[in-house]
Amino acid sequence: MSATLRITEIFYSLQGExxxxxxxxxxxxxxxxxxxxxxxxxxxxxxxxxxWKLDDILTEVKKHSTRYVTVTGGEPxxxxxxxxxxxxxxxxxxxxxxxxxxxxxxxxxxxRVVKVLDLKTPGSLEVARNLESNITLLTPQDQVKFVIxxxxxxxxxxxxxAEFDLDRKVSDVLFSPSxxxxxxxxxxxxxxxxxxxxxxxxxxxxYLWDNQPGH
Ligand code: SF4
Numbered sequence: 001m002s003a004t005l006r007i008t009e010i011f012y013s014l015q016g017e018x019x020x021x022x023x024x025x026x027x028x029x030x031x032x033x034x035x036x037x038x039x040x041x042x043x044x045x046x047x048x049x050x051x052w053k054l055d056d057i058l059t060e061v062k063k064h065s066t067r068y069v070t071v072t073g074g075e076p077x078x079x080x081x082x083x084x085x086x087x088x089x090x091x092x093x094x095x096x097x098x099x100x101x102x103x104x105x106x107x108x109x110x111x112r113v114v115k116v117l118d119l120k121t122p123g124s125l126e127v128a129r130n131l132e133s134n135i136t137l138l139t140p141q142d143q144v145k146f147v148i149x150x151x152x153x154x155x156x157x158x159x160x161x162a163e164f165d166l167d168r169k170v171s172d173v174l175f176s177p178s179x180x181x182x183x184x185x186x187x188x189x190x191x192x193x194x195x196x197x198x199x200x201x202x203x204x205x206x207y208l209w210d211n212q213p214g215h
Pocket of ligand 1: 033034035036037038039041042043073074086101
């Protein structure tokens with residue numbers, strides 16, 4: 001029997017975050033997440049979804065003329081068959097990124113995949129789920145993302161960047177203001193005041209499409 005995954009949606013849009021922001025990308029959103037971050041904007045992916053064969057996912061992705069594919073969730077690594085999907089996408093020639101909560105072991109992720117790894121701040125209410133062993137598995141092509149809810153989260157994130165030398169270890173350290181909790185301008189001013197070598201990111205898809213599913 002061929003391998004399957006539970007999928008909430010597959011859609012073509014502009015990348016809203018990270019280093020390829022603004023680039024046309026196919027998104028594969030896997031169903032399910034073991035975390036419950038208080039700011040989660042994809043709770044619709046916690047359950048439901050449709051079972052897809054991996055071959056059919058590849059066929060669906062091919063319908064869109066794209067170089068970039070992002071596998072996201074939910075928490076994609078909560079489904080073991082995410083790993084062969086990532087490798088098959090790489091084999092097919094796509095530039096593949098994986099958005100992961102940081103709570104699941106990334107050791108077996110195909111090394112060709114760009115990992116966009118969250119470190120959950122105290123404000124997420126899921127800080128205890130961070131699997132710090134993942135940090136040693138990051139490579140220079142990877143990215144680390146902090147969603148920052150307030151000044152305390154900012155100080156926590158800044159300390160983690162220094163503790164793990166993240167701004168030298170990965171290609172981008174991303175500081176994102178939590179939607180409706182922190183003004184992007186406040187975060188920008190803190191970053192400048194502290195001369196941090198991190199990238200402020202605002203979520204492009206929220207500006208363009210107000211975070212509706214399918215975008
Ligand atoms: Fe939502 Fe992501 Fe947190 Fe899961 S890890 S609850 S999908 S923000």
